[in-house]
Amino acid sequence: MKKILAIDAGGTKISYAVVDESGKFLNEIKTVPTPKTIEELIKVFKNIISENENNIDITAFATAGAVNINNTKVDSSTPNMPEGYNQLDFTSLSTKPVFVENDANCAAWAEYKIGAAKGEENTITITLGTGVGGGFIIDGRLLRGKSGRGGEVGSMKINGQKRICTCHRYDCWESYASGTGLKKTAEEIAQTDIFKSSIFNTKTPQDVTTYDIIEGLNKNDEYSKTVFNIWKQDLITGLINITNIFDPESIIISGGMGKFIDTEEIQNAINSEIVVSPVKIKLAKAGNYSGMIGCALLACEKK
Protein backbone atom coordinates (compact mmCIF):
# COMPACT_ATOMS: atom_id res chain seq x y z
CA MET A 1 0.00 0.00 0.00
CA LYS A 2 1.33 3.40 -1.03
CA LYS A 3 2.51 5.92 1.56
CA ILE A 4 2.03 9.63 0.94
CA LEU A 5 3.65 12.54 2.75
CA ALA A 6 0.68 14.92 3.00
CA ILE A 7 1.46 18.60 3.62
CA ASP A 8 -1.31 21.12 4.23
CA ALA A 9 0.11 24.59 3.52
CA GLY A 10 -2.12 27.36 4.81
CA GLY A 11 -1.63 31.03 5.53
CA THR A 12 -0.95 30.62 9.26
CA LYS A 13 0.31 27.07 9.65
CA ILE A 14 1.69 24.06 7.84
CA SER A 15 0.56 20.60 8.97
CA TYR A 16 2.02 17.32 7.78
CA ALA A 17 1.95 13.58 8.30
CA VAL A 18 2.35 10.33 6.39
CA VAL A 19 -0.97 8.96 5.13
CA ASP A 20 -1.68 5.64 3.42
CA GLU A 21 -3.82 5.28 0.33
CA SER A 22 -6.89 4.48 2.39
CA GLY A 23 -6.62 7.88 4.11
CA LYS A 24 -5.23 6.51 7.40
CA PHE A 25 -2.60 8.54 9.26
CA LEU A 26 0.58 6.48 9.77
CA ASN A 27 2.30 8.85 12.16
CA GLU A 28 1.56 11.83 14.36
CA ILE A 29 0.39 15.05 12.65
CA LYS A 30 2.95 17.81 13.16
CA THR A 31 2.34 21.53 12.75
CA VAL A 32 4.70 24.47 12.22
CA PRO A 33 3.92 28.16 11.66
CA THR A 34 3.98 29.42 8.05
CA PRO A 35 7.15 31.51 7.52
CA LYS A 36 6.89 35.06 6.18
CA THR A 37 9.31 34.75 3.24
CA ILE A 38 9.42 32.32 0.34
CA GLU A 39 13.05 31.38 1.14
CA GLU A 40 12.17 30.33 4.69
CA LEU A 41 9.06 28.55 3.43
CA ILE A 42 11.08 26.50 0.94
CA LYS A 43 13.47 25.61 3.77
CA VAL A 44 10.54 24.43 5.93
CA PHE A 45 9.14 22.34 3.07
CA LYS A 46 12.57 20.80 2.39
CA ASN A 47 13.06 19.94 6.06
CA ILE A 48 9.64 18.28 6.25
CA ILE A 49 10.35 16.32 3.08
CA SER A 50 13.88 15.19 4.00
CA GLU A 51 12.56 14.03 7.38
CA ASN A 52 10.09 11.70 5.63
CA GLU A 53 11.28 11.08 2.09
CA ASN A 54 12.92 7.69 2.60
CA ASN A 55 9.70 6.32 3.91
CA ILE A 56 7.18 7.43 1.26
CA ASP A 57 6.07 7.01 -2.38
CA ILE A 58 4.53 10.42 -3.12
CA THR A 59 4.79 13.96 -1.72
CA ALA A 60 1.37 15.68 -1.81
CA PHE A 61 0.46 19.27 -0.99
CA ALA A 62 -2.93 20.73 -0.13
CA THR A 63 -2.46 24.46 -0.56
CA ALA A 64 -4.23 27.79 -0.51
CA GLY A 65 -4.52 29.28 -4.01
CA ALA A 66 -5.42 28.07 -7.48
CA VAL A 67 -3.27 25.17 -8.60
CA ASN A 68 -2.26 24.83 -12.27
CA ILE A 69 -3.75 22.16 -14.48
CA ASN A 70 -0.71 19.89 -14.09
CA ASN A 71 -0.93 19.91 -10.29
CA THR A 72 2.63 21.16 -9.88
CA LYS A 73 2.41 24.88 -9.12
CA VAL A 74 0.21 27.55 -7.56
CA ASP A 75 -0.98 29.70 -10.42
CA SER A 76 -2.36 32.77 -8.68
CA SER A 77 -1.02 35.14 -6.09
CA THR A 78 -2.47 34.20 -2.71
CA PRO A 79 -2.55 37.09 -0.24
CA ASN A 80 -2.01 34.80 2.77
CA MET A 81 1.15 33.14 1.49
CA PRO A 82 4.66 34.67 1.16
CA GLU A 83 5.37 36.67 -1.98
CA GLY A 84 6.80 34.50 -4.72
CA TYR A 85 4.73 31.47 -3.71
CA ASN A 86 3.29 31.36 -7.22
CA GLN A 87 6.82 31.04 -8.67
CA LEU A 88 7.58 27.90 -6.68
CA ASP A 89 7.89 24.69 -8.69
CA PHE A 90 6.77 22.12 -6.12
CA THR A 91 8.27 19.25 -8.13
CA SER A 92 11.75 20.63 -7.35
CA LEU A 93 11.25 20.01 -3.62
CA SER A 94 11.22 16.21 -3.59
CA THR A 95 12.91 13.30 -5.32
CA LYS A 96 9.57 11.46 -5.17
CA PRO A 97 6.60 12.27 -7.44
CA VAL A 98 4.95 15.50 -6.29
CA PHE A 99 1.23 16.30 -6.38
CA VAL A 100 -0.33 19.67 -5.55
CA GLU A 101 -4.02 20.53 -5.21
CA ASN A 102 -6.11 23.40 -3.89
CA ASP A 103 -7.07 22.83 -0.25
CA ALA A 104 -10.84 23.28 -0.79
CA ASN A 105 -10.71 20.66 -3.56
CA CYS A 106 -8.77 18.31 -1.24
CA ALA A 107 -11.32 18.75 1.55
CA ALA A 108 -14.18 17.99 -0.87
CA TRP A 109 -12.36 14.89 -2.10
CA ALA A 110 -11.88 13.64 1.47
CA GLU A 111 -15.61 14.09 2.20
CA TYR A 112 -16.41 12.22 -1.01
CA LYS A 113 -14.00 9.34 -0.39
CA ILE A 114 -14.18 8.77 3.38
CA GLY A 115 -16.43 11.48 4.87
CA ALA A 116 -20.02 12.70 4.86
CA ALA A 117 -20.50 12.28 1.09
CA LYS A 118 -19.05 8.78 0.80
CA GLY A 119 -20.52 7.05 -2.24
CA GLU A 120 -22.18 10.17 -3.61
CA GLU A 121 -20.79 10.88 -7.08
CA ASN A 122 -22.23 14.40 -7.29
CA THR A 123 -21.35 16.29 -4.14
CA ILE A 124 -20.11 19.73 -3.19
CA THR A 125 -18.22 20.77 -0.06
CA ILE A 126 -18.68 24.37 1.02
CA THR A 127 -16.27 25.73 3.62
CA LEU A 128 -17.71 28.54 5.75
CA GLY A 129 -14.93 30.29 7.59
CA THR A 130 -13.32 33.71 7.27
CA GLY A 131 -14.22 33.32 3.59
CA VAL A 132 -16.35 30.87 1.60
CA GLY A 133 -14.65 28.10 -0.39
CA GLY A 134 -16.01 25.34 -2.57
CA GLY A 135 -14.92 21.96 -3.89
CA PHE A 136 -17.11 20.36 -6.56
CA ILE A 137 -17.31 16.65 -7.41
CA ILE A 138 -19.23 15.89 -10.62
CA ASP A 139 -19.77 12.25 -11.59
CA GLY A 140 -16.88 11.34 -9.31
CA ARG A 141 -14.48 13.88 -10.83
CA LEU A 142 -13.15 17.11 -9.40
CA LEU A 143 -14.25 20.31 -11.16
CA ARG A 144 -11.02 22.16 -11.95
CA GLY A 145 -11.80 24.19 -15.06
CA LYS A 146 -9.52 24.98 -17.99
CA SER A 147 -6.70 26.32 -15.81
CA GLY A 148 -7.26 24.59 -12.45
CA ARG A 149 -8.83 27.70 -10.95
CA GLY A 150 -12.48 26.58 -11.07
CA GLY A 151 -14.78 26.32 -8.07
CA GLU A 152 -14.45 29.96 -6.97
CA VAL A 153 -18.01 29.99 -5.69
CA GLY A 154 -17.21 32.47 -2.91
CA SER A 155 -16.99 35.09 -5.66
CA MET A 156 -20.51 34.37 -6.96
CA LYS A 157 -22.46 37.63 -6.85
CA ILE A 158 -25.75 37.56 -4.98
CA ASN A 159 -28.04 40.09 -3.40
CA GLY A 160 -27.05 43.33 -5.16
CA GLN A 161 -26.76 45.46 -2.04
CA LYS A 162 -23.37 46.70 -3.22
CA ARG A 163 -21.55 45.29 -0.21
CA ILE A 164 -17.79 45.49 -0.71
CA CYS A 165 -15.93 42.21 -0.30
CA THR A 166 -12.41 41.85 1.14
CA CYS A 167 -11.37 41.15 -2.50
CA HIS A 168 -12.57 44.71 -3.34
CA ARG A 169 -15.35 43.44 -5.62
CA TYR A 170 -19.04 43.92 -4.90
CA ASP A 171 -21.56 41.43 -3.58
CA CYS A 172 -19.47 38.27 -3.51
CA TRP A 173 -21.38 35.48 -1.74
CA GLU A 174 -18.50 35.26 0.73
CA SER A 175 -19.01 38.89 1.75
CA TYR A 176 -22.43 37.78 3.08
CA ALA A 177 -22.23 34.08 4.02
CA SER A 178 -18.78 33.87 5.68
CA GLY A 179 -17.93 34.64 9.30
CA THR A 180 -16.73 38.03 8.04
CA GLY A 181 -20.11 38.42 6.33
CA LEU A 182 -22.00 37.72 9.56
CA LYS A 183 -19.93 40.38 11.33
CA LYS A 184 -20.64 42.86 8.52
CA THR A 185 -24.38 42.15 8.72
CA ALA A 186 -24.16 42.61 12.51
CA GLU A 187 -22.55 46.02 11.95
CA GLU A 188 -25.23 47.09 9.46
CA ILE A 189 -28.16 45.98 11.59
CA ALA A 190 -26.58 47.65 14.65
CA GLN A 191 -27.36 50.92 12.88
CA THR A 192 -31.12 50.20 12.97
CA ASP A 193 -33.61 50.61 15.81
CA ILE A 194 -33.60 46.95 16.82
CA PHE A 195 -30.07 47.39 18.23
CA LYS A 196 -31.34 49.74 20.95
CA SER A 197 -32.90 46.90 22.92
CA SER A 198 -30.04 44.44 22.29
CA ILE A 199 -27.85 43.11 25.08
CA PHE A 200 -24.92 44.44 23.02
CA ASN A 201 -26.24 48.01 22.70
CA THR A 202 -23.26 49.53 24.53
CA LYS A 203 -20.89 48.33 21.80
CA THR A 204 -20.09 50.35 18.70
CA PRO A 205 -21.57 48.62 15.60
CA GLN A 206 -18.22 47.57 14.15
CA ASP A 207 -17.20 45.94 17.44
CA VAL A 208 -20.02 43.37 17.50
CA THR A 209 -18.41 39.98 16.83
CA THR A 210 -19.58 36.73 15.31
CA TYR A 211 -19.34 35.23 18.80
CA ASP A 212 -21.56 37.99 20.21
CA ILE A 213 -24.26 37.09 17.70
CA ILE A 214 -24.08 33.39 18.60
CA GLU A 215 -24.19 34.27 22.31
CA GLY A 216 -27.14 36.58 21.61
CA LEU A 217 -28.99 33.79 19.80
CA ASN A 218 -28.69 31.60 22.89
CA LYS A 219 -29.95 34.47 25.06
CA ASN A 220 -32.91 35.13 22.76
CA ASP A 221 -31.66 38.61 21.81
CA GLU A 222 -33.90 39.95 18.99
CA TYR A 223 -31.10 41.92 17.33
CA SER A 224 -28.87 38.84 17.24
CA LYS A 225 -31.69 36.71 15.85
CA THR A 226 -32.35 39.26 13.10
CA VAL A 227 -28.67 39.37 12.13
CA PHE A 228 -28.35 35.59 12.13
CA ASN A 229 -31.50 35.14 10.04
CA ILE A 230 -30.25 37.55 7.38
CA TRP A 231 -26.91 35.73 7.31
CA LYS A 232 -28.72 32.38 7.05
CA GLN A 233 -30.88 33.63 4.17
CA ASP A 234 -27.79 34.83 2.29
CA LEU A 235 -26.20 31.42 2.88
CA ILE A 236 -29.35 29.70 1.59
CA THR A 237 -29.48 31.89 -1.54
CA GLY A 238 -26.02 30.74 -2.60
CA LEU A 239 -26.79 27.11 -1.79
CA ILE A 240 -29.97 27.30 -3.92
CA ASN A 241 -27.90 28.61 -6.84
CA ILE A 242 -25.37 25.81 -6.50
CA THR A 243 -28.09 23.19 -6.24
CA ASN A 244 -29.93 24.44 -9.35
CA ILE A 245 -26.74 24.44 -11.39
CA PHE A 246 -25.22 21.13 -10.22
CA ASP A 247 -28.21 19.03 -9.08
CA PRO A 248 -25.92 17.37 -6.49
CA GLU A 249 -26.82 14.53 -4.14
CA SER A 250 -25.39 16.45 -1.21
CA ILE A 251 -23.79 19.68 -0.11
CA ILE A 252 -21.37 19.19 2.76
CA ILE A 253 -20.80 22.16 5.06
CA SER A 254 -17.38 22.44 6.65
CA GLY A 255 -15.46 25.22 8.38
CA GLY A 256 -15.92 27.11 11.61
CA MET A 257 -19.36 28.56 10.85
CA GLY A 258 -20.80 25.11 10.15
CA LYS A 259 -21.42 24.37 13.80
CA PHE A 260 -23.89 27.24 14.09
CA ILE A 261 -26.35 26.04 11.45
CA ASP A 262 -29.26 23.61 11.61
CA THR A 263 -28.65 21.48 8.51
CA GLU A 264 -32.22 20.15 8.44
CA GLU A 265 -33.69 23.65 8.47
CA ILE A 266 -31.31 24.79 5.71
CA GLN A 267 -32.05 21.65 3.68
CA ASN A 268 -35.82 22.21 3.90
CA ALA A 269 -35.46 25.86 2.89
CA ILE A 270 -33.37 24.93 -0.16
CA ASN A 271 -35.58 22.06 -1.25
CA SER A 272 -38.70 24.23 -1.11
CA GLU A 273 -37.21 26.62 -3.70
CA ILE A 274 -35.11 24.63 -6.16
CA VAL A 275 -36.17 23.47 -9.64
CA VAL A 276 -34.01 20.31 -9.56
CA SER A 277 -34.51 17.26 -7.34
CA PRO A 278 -33.95 17.46 -3.55
CA VAL A 279 -30.47 17.80 -2.09
CA LYS A 280 -29.12 16.63 1.27
CA ILE A 281 -27.29 19.13 3.48
CA LYS A 282 -24.81 17.56 5.90
CA LEU A 283 -21.94 18.62 8.13
CA ALA A 284 -18.42 17.57 7.16
CA LYS A 285 -17.12 14.36 8.74
CA ALA A 286 -13.57 13.94 7.45
CA GLY A 287 -12.17 16.07 10.28
CA ASN A 288 -9.84 19.04 10.63
CA TYR A 289 -7.17 17.36 8.56
CA SER A 290 -9.41 16.54 5.60
CA GLY A 291 -7.14 18.62 3.32
CA MET A 292 -4.23 16.27 4.06
CA ILE A 293 -6.37 13.17 3.55
CA GLY A 294 -7.82 14.55 0.32
CA CYS A 295 -4.48 15.45 -1.25
CA ALA A 296 -3.08 12.03 -0.34
CA LEU A 297 -6.03 10.19 -1.90
CA LEU A 298 -6.03 12.40 -5.01
CA ALA A 299 -2.28 11.94 -5.43
CA CYS A 300 -2.77 8.14 -5.46
CA GLU A 301 -5.43 8.33 -8.15
CA LYS A 302 -3.27 10.61 -10.27
CA LYS A 303 0.14 8.95 -10.08
Added chain:
Amino acid sequence: MKKILAIDAGGTKISYAVVDESGKFLNEIKTVPTPKTIEELIKVFKNIISENENNIDITAFATAGAVNINNTKVDSSTPNMPEGYNQLDFTSLSTKPVFVENDANCAAWAEYKIGAAKGEENTITITLGTGVGGGFIIDGRLLRGKSGRGGEVGSMKINGQKRICTCHRYDCWESYASGTGLKKTAEEIAQTDIFKSSIFNTKTPQDVTTYDIIEGLNKNDEYSKTVFNIWKQDLITGLINITNIFDPESIIISGGMGKFIDTEEIQNAINSEIVVSPVKIKLAKAGNYSGMIGCALLACEKK
Protein backbone atom coordinates in the same frame (compact mmCIF):
# COMPACT_ATOMS: atom_id res chain seq x y z
CA MET B 1 -21.79 5.69 -40.72
CA LYS B 2 -24.76 5.70 -38.33
CA LYS B 3 -27.97 7.53 -39.21
CA ILE B 4 -30.01 9.18 -36.50
CA LEU B 5 -33.59 10.41 -36.67
CA ALA B 6 -33.28 13.66 -34.69
CA ILE B 7 -36.48 15.15 -33.30
CA ASP B 8 -36.50 18.54 -31.57
CA ALA B 9 -39.66 18.72 -29.43
CA GLY B 10 -40.39 22.25 -28.24
CA GLY B 11 -43.43 23.99 -26.83
CA THR B 12 -44.62 25.47 -30.14
CA LYS B 13 -43.13 23.22 -32.81
CA ILE B 14 -41.53 19.88 -33.50
CA SER B 15 -38.71 19.72 -36.04
CA TYR B 16 -37.12 16.56 -37.38
CA ALA B 17 -34.65 15.22 -39.91
CA VAL B 18 -32.19 12.38 -40.39
CA VAL B 19 -28.67 13.32 -39.32
CA ASP B 20 -25.45 11.34 -39.70
CA GLU B 21 -22.91 10.87 -36.92
CA SER B 22 -20.82 13.79 -38.15
CA GLY B 23 -23.82 16.11 -37.62
CA LYS B 24 -24.71 16.44 -41.31
CA PHE B 25 -28.39 16.61 -42.31
CA LEU B 26 -29.26 13.80 -44.74
CA ASN B 27 -32.70 15.05 -45.71
CA GLU B 28 -34.84 18.16 -45.49
CA ILE B 29 -35.78 19.43 -42.03
CA LYS B 30 -39.54 19.22 -41.52
CA THR B 31 -41.56 21.09 -38.92
CA VAL B 32 -45.03 20.51 -37.46
CA PRO B 33 -46.86 22.39 -34.70
CA THR B 34 -46.78 20.86 -31.22
CA PRO B 35 -50.22 19.33 -30.46
CA LYS B 36 -52.12 20.35 -27.33
CA THR B 37 -52.76 16.87 -25.89
CA ILE B 38 -50.40 14.04 -25.04
CA GLU B 39 -52.44 11.58 -27.17
CA GLU B 40 -52.07 13.74 -30.28
CA LEU B 41 -48.40 14.35 -29.48
CA ILE B 42 -47.70 10.62 -29.28
CA LYS B 43 -49.46 10.19 -32.62
CA VAL B 44 -47.26 12.89 -34.17
CA PHE B 45 -44.10 11.28 -32.78
CA LYS B 46 -45.19 7.84 -34.06
CA ASN B 47 -45.92 9.22 -37.54
CA ILE B 48 -42.52 10.90 -37.70
CA ILE B 49 -40.82 7.72 -36.56
CA SER B 50 -42.68 5.32 -38.86
CA GLU B 51 -41.90 7.62 -41.79
CA ASN B 52 -38.15 7.26 -41.11
CA GLU B 53 -37.58 4.15 -39.04
CA ASN B 54 -36.51 1.77 -41.82
CA ASN B 55 -33.74 4.12 -42.76
CA ILE B 56 -32.09 4.85 -39.37
CA ASP B 57 -30.08 3.32 -36.50
CA ILE B 58 -31.16 5.50 -33.56
CA THR B 59 -34.12 7.72 -32.70
CA ALA B 60 -32.97 10.79 -30.73
CA PHE B 61 -35.02 13.50 -29.07
CA ALA B 62 -33.96 16.99 -27.97
CA THR B 63 -36.73 18.09 -25.64
CA ALA B 64 -37.82 20.84 -23.31
CA GLY B 65 -37.72 19.70 -19.67
CA ALA B 66 -35.34 17.81 -17.42
CA VAL B 67 -34.50 14.37 -18.78
CA ASN B 68 -33.94 11.45 -16.41
CA ILE B 69 -30.52 10.01 -15.80
CA ASN B 70 -31.13 7.09 -18.23
CA ASN B 71 -32.02 9.43 -21.11
CA THR B 72 -35.41 7.79 -21.67
CA LYS B 73 -38.01 10.06 -20.08
CA VAL B 74 -38.74 13.67 -19.16
CA ASP B 75 -38.65 13.82 -15.40
CA SER B 76 -40.29 17.14 -14.62
CA SER B 77 -43.53 18.77 -15.64
CA THR B 78 -42.82 21.28 -18.40
CA PRO B 79 -45.41 24.06 -18.63
CA ASN B 80 -45.02 24.39 -22.42
CA MET B 81 -45.65 20.72 -23.23
CA PRO B 82 -49.00 18.83 -23.05
CA GLU B 83 -50.00 17.46 -19.66
CA GLY B 84 -48.76 13.92 -19.16
CA TYR B 85 -45.54 14.54 -21.12
CA ASN B 86 -43.54 13.49 -18.07
CA GLN B 87 -45.33 10.09 -18.09
CA LEU B 88 -44.22 9.28 -21.62
CA ASP B 89 -41.71 6.47 -22.00
CA PHE B 90 -39.87 7.55 -25.16
CA THR B 91 -38.38 4.07 -25.64
CA SER B 92 -41.88 2.76 -26.39
CA LEU B 93 -42.13 4.96 -29.49
CA SER B 94 -39.52 3.28 -31.67
CA THR B 95 -38.21 -0.20 -32.46
CA LYS B 96 -34.74 1.36 -32.74
CA PRO B 97 -32.66 2.45 -29.71
CA VAL B 98 -34.06 5.70 -28.30
CA PHE B 99 -32.06 8.55 -26.79
CA VAL B 100 -33.53 11.63 -25.09
CA GLU B 101 -31.71 14.72 -23.88
CA ASN B 102 -32.62 18.22 -22.70
CA ASP B 103 -32.58 20.69 -25.59
CA ALA B 104 -30.18 23.16 -23.90
CA ASN B 105 -27.73 20.31 -23.28
CA CYS B 106 -28.05 19.25 -26.93
CA ALA B 107 -27.39 22.79 -28.16
CA ALA B 108 -24.29 23.02 -25.96
CA TRP B 109 -23.05 19.67 -27.26
CA ALA B 110 -23.49 20.82 -30.87
CA GLU B 111 -21.48 24.00 -30.18
CA TYR B 112 -18.78 21.88 -28.52
CA LYS B 113 -18.59 19.30 -31.30
CA ILE B 114 -19.10 21.30 -34.48
CA GLY B 115 -19.84 24.92 -33.49
CA ALA B 116 -18.26 27.92 -31.83
CA ALA B 117 -16.63 25.92 -29.02
CA LYS B 118 -15.11 23.17 -31.17
CA GLY B 119 -12.12 21.67 -29.39
CA GLU B 120 -12.78 23.46 -26.09
CA GLU B 121 -13.27 20.85 -23.39
CA ASN B 122 -14.65 23.31 -20.83
CA THR B 123 -17.41 25.35 -22.44
CA ILE B 124 -20.87 26.58 -21.57
CA THR B 125 -23.69 27.52 -23.92
CA ILE B 126 -26.18 30.06 -22.58
CA THR B 127 -29.43 30.50 -24.49
CA LEU B 128 -30.96 33.95 -24.16
CA GLY B 129 -34.55 33.85 -25.34
CA THR B 130 -37.92 34.09 -23.58
CA GLY B 131 -36.04 32.45 -20.70
CA VAL B 132 -32.37 31.69 -19.97
CA GLY B 133 -31.06 28.15 -20.45
CA GLY B 134 -27.66 26.62 -19.94
CA GLY B 135 -25.71 23.59 -21.15
CA PHE B 136 -22.40 22.87 -19.40
CA ILE B 137 -19.48 20.85 -20.80
CA ILE B 138 -16.80 20.01 -18.22
CA ASP B 139 -13.68 18.20 -19.38
CA GLY B 140 -15.60 17.09 -22.45
CA ARG B 141 -18.55 15.72 -20.48
CA LEU B 142 -22.07 17.06 -20.11
CA LEU B 143 -23.05 18.27 -16.62
CA ARG B 144 -26.28 16.42 -15.84
CA GLY B 145 -26.32 16.11 -12.04
CA LYS B 146 -27.61 13.22 -9.95
CA SER B 147 -31.01 13.12 -11.65
CA GLY B 148 -30.35 14.66 -15.06
CA ARG B 149 -31.83 17.98 -14.03
CA GLY B 150 -28.57 19.91 -13.61
CA GLY B 151 -27.67 23.09 -15.45
CA GLU B 152 -30.69 25.13 -14.35
CA VAL B 153 -28.67 28.30 -14.35
CA GLY B 154 -31.67 30.46 -15.33
CA SER B 155 -32.88 29.91 -11.76
CA MET B 156 -29.68 31.28 -10.22
CA LYS B 157 -30.65 34.15 -7.92
CA ILE B 158 -28.91 37.46 -8.50
CA ASN B 159 -29.54 41.07 -7.71
CA GLY B 160 -31.96 40.84 -4.75
CA GLN B 161 -34.48 43.37 -6.06
CA LYS B 162 -37.31 40.91 -5.35
CA ARG B 163 -38.36 40.74 -8.98
CA ILE B 164 -40.89 37.94 -9.49
CA CYS B 165 -39.99 35.41 -12.18
CA THR B 166 -42.49 33.62 -14.44
CA CYS B 167 -41.73 30.54 -12.28
CA HIS B 168 -43.14 32.48 -9.29
CA ARG B 169 -39.78 32.55 -7.50
CA TYR B 170 -37.83 35.72 -6.80
CA ASP B 171 -34.76 37.09 -8.55
CA CYS B 172 -34.00 34.26 -10.97
CA TRP B 173 -31.28 35.34 -13.41
CA GLU B 174 -33.73 34.66 -16.24
CA SER B 175 -36.17 37.21 -14.84
CA TYR B 176 -33.47 39.82 -15.57
CA ALA B 177 -31.30 38.56 -18.44
CA SER B 178 -33.93 37.03 -20.79
CA GLY B 179 -36.02 38.84 -23.39
CA THR B 180 -38.81 38.82 -20.82
CA GLY B 181 -36.35 40.35 -18.37
CA LEU B 182 -35.47 43.18 -20.76
CA LYS B 183 -39.19 43.94 -21.19
CA LYS B 184 -39.66 43.96 -17.41
CA THR B 185 -36.71 46.34 -16.95
CA ALA B 186 -38.21 48.53 -19.71
CA GLU B 187 -41.49 48.62 -17.78
CA GLU B 188 -39.77 49.54 -14.51
CA ILE B 189 -37.60 52.29 -16.01
CA ALA B 190 -40.65 53.67 -17.87
CA GLN B 191 -41.90 54.68 -14.45
CA THR B 192 -38.94 57.00 -13.90
CA ASP B 193 -38.33 60.53 -15.21
CA ILE B 194 -36.07 59.46 -18.07
CA PHE B 195 -39.11 58.01 -19.87
CA LYS B 196 -40.63 61.48 -20.32
CA SER B 197 -38.16 62.40 -23.05
CA SER B 198 -38.20 58.97 -24.72
CA ILE B 199 -39.49 58.41 -28.23
CA PHE B 200 -41.81 55.82 -26.66
CA ASN B 201 -43.31 58.16 -24.03
CA THR B 202 -46.85 57.82 -25.43
CA LYS B 203 -46.86 54.10 -24.59
CA THR B 204 -47.96 52.70 -21.25
CA PRO B 205 -44.94 51.20 -19.41
CA GLN B 206 -46.05 47.57 -19.78
CA ASP B 207 -46.50 47.99 -23.53
CA VAL B 208 -42.87 48.84 -24.28
CA THR B 209 -41.42 45.81 -26.09
CA THR B 210 -37.99 44.31 -26.45
CA TYR B 211 -38.03 45.45 -30.09
CA ASP B 212 -38.84 49.02 -29.02
CA ILE B 213 -35.74 49.05 -26.85
CA ILE B 214 -33.55 47.77 -29.69
CA GLU B 215 -35.08 50.34 -32.04
CA GLY B 216 -34.51 53.04 -29.40
CA LEU B 217 -30.85 52.04 -29.09
CA ASN B 218 -30.39 52.60 -32.81
CA LYS B 219 -32.12 55.98 -32.53
CA ASN B 220 -29.96 57.04 -29.57
CA ASP B 221 -32.94 57.20 -27.20
CA GLU B 222 -31.59 57.74 -23.64
CA TYR B 223 -34.39 55.76 -21.98
CA SER B 224 -33.72 52.76 -24.26
CA LYS B 225 -29.98 52.98 -23.62
CA THR B 226 -30.55 53.02 -19.86
CA VAL B 227 -32.84 49.99 -20.04
CA PHE B 228 -30.44 48.07 -22.25
CA ASN B 229 -27.45 48.86 -20.03
CA ILE B 230 -29.23 47.57 -16.94
CA TRP B 231 -30.19 44.40 -18.82
CA LYS B 232 -26.60 43.99 -20.01
CA GLN B 233 -25.22 44.43 -16.48
CA ASP B 234 -27.62 41.75 -15.17
CA LEU B 235 -26.49 39.47 -17.99
CA ILE B 236 -22.83 40.13 -17.12
CA THR B 237 -23.41 39.43 -13.41
CA GLY B 238 -24.65 35.93 -14.17
CA LEU B 239 -21.85 35.28 -16.65
CA ILE B 240 -19.27 36.35 -14.03
CA ASN B 241 -20.78 33.86 -11.57
CA ILE B 242 -20.63 31.04 -14.10
CA THR B 243 -17.06 31.90 -15.07
CA ASN B 244 -15.85 31.97 -11.45
CA ILE B 245 -17.43 28.60 -10.72
CA PHE B 246 -16.49 26.74 -13.92
CA ASP B 247 -13.34 28.50 -15.20
CA PRO B 248 -14.44 27.65 -18.77
CA GLU B 249 -12.52 28.32 -21.97
CA SER B 250 -15.58 29.87 -23.54
CA ILE B 251 -19.19 30.83 -23.00
CA ILE B 252 -21.25 30.59 -26.17
CA ILE B 253 -24.31 32.82 -26.42
CA SER B 254 -27.23 31.49 -28.41
CA GLY B 255 -30.90 32.40 -28.67
CA GLY B 256 -32.78 35.39 -30.02
CA MET B 257 -31.26 37.97 -27.67
CA GLY B 258 -27.72 37.02 -28.67
CA LYS B 259 -27.79 39.20 -31.77
CA PHE B 260 -28.19 42.36 -29.68
CA ILE B 261 -24.98 42.02 -27.68
CA ASP B 262 -21.41 43.02 -28.40
CA THR B 263 -19.50 39.89 -27.37
CA GLU B 264 -16.17 41.71 -27.11
CA GLU B 265 -17.61 44.32 -24.74
CA ILE B 266 -19.24 41.62 -22.59
CA GLN B 267 -16.02 39.57 -22.59
CA ASN B 268 -13.95 42.55 -21.42
CA ALA B 269 -16.43 43.37 -18.67
CA ILE B 270 -16.37 39.77 -17.38
CA ASN B 271 -12.59 39.39 -17.57
CA SER B 272 -12.05 42.59 -15.60
CA GLU B 273 -14.01 41.17 -12.63
CA ILE B 274 -13.37 37.44 -12.41
CA VAL B 275 -10.91 35.66 -10.08
CA VAL B 276 -10.21 32.80 -12.52
CA SER B 277 -8.37 33.03 -15.84
CA PRO B 278 -9.89 34.89 -18.82
CA VAL B 279 -12.87 33.48 -20.71
CA LYS B 280 -13.88 33.93 -24.35
CA ILE B 281 -17.42 35.05 -25.15
CA LYS B 282 -18.66 34.00 -28.59
CA LEU B 283 -21.92 33.77 -30.49
CA ALA B 284 -23.31 30.31 -31.29
CA LYS B 285 -22.40 28.89 -34.69
CA ALA B 286 -24.17 25.54 -34.89
CA GLY B 287 -27.34 27.16 -36.24
CA ASN B 288 -31.05 27.09 -35.45
CA TYR B 289 -31.15 23.31 -35.49
CA SER B 290 -28.27 22.80 -33.07
CA GLY B 291 -30.61 20.87 -30.74
CA MET B 292 -31.16 18.22 -33.42
CA ILE B 293 -27.45 18.02 -34.23
CA GLY B 294 -26.54 17.79 -30.53
CA CYS B 295 -29.00 15.01 -29.71
CA ALA B 296 -27.85 13.03 -32.76
CA LEU B 297 -24.17 13.34 -31.79
CA LEU B 298 -24.83 12.56 -28.12
CA ALA B 299 -26.94 9.53 -29.07
CA CYS B 300 -24.01 8.14 -31.08
CA GLU B 301 -21.60 8.52 -28.17
CA LYS B 302 -24.06 6.86 -25.81
CA LYS B 303 -25.28 3.89 -27.83
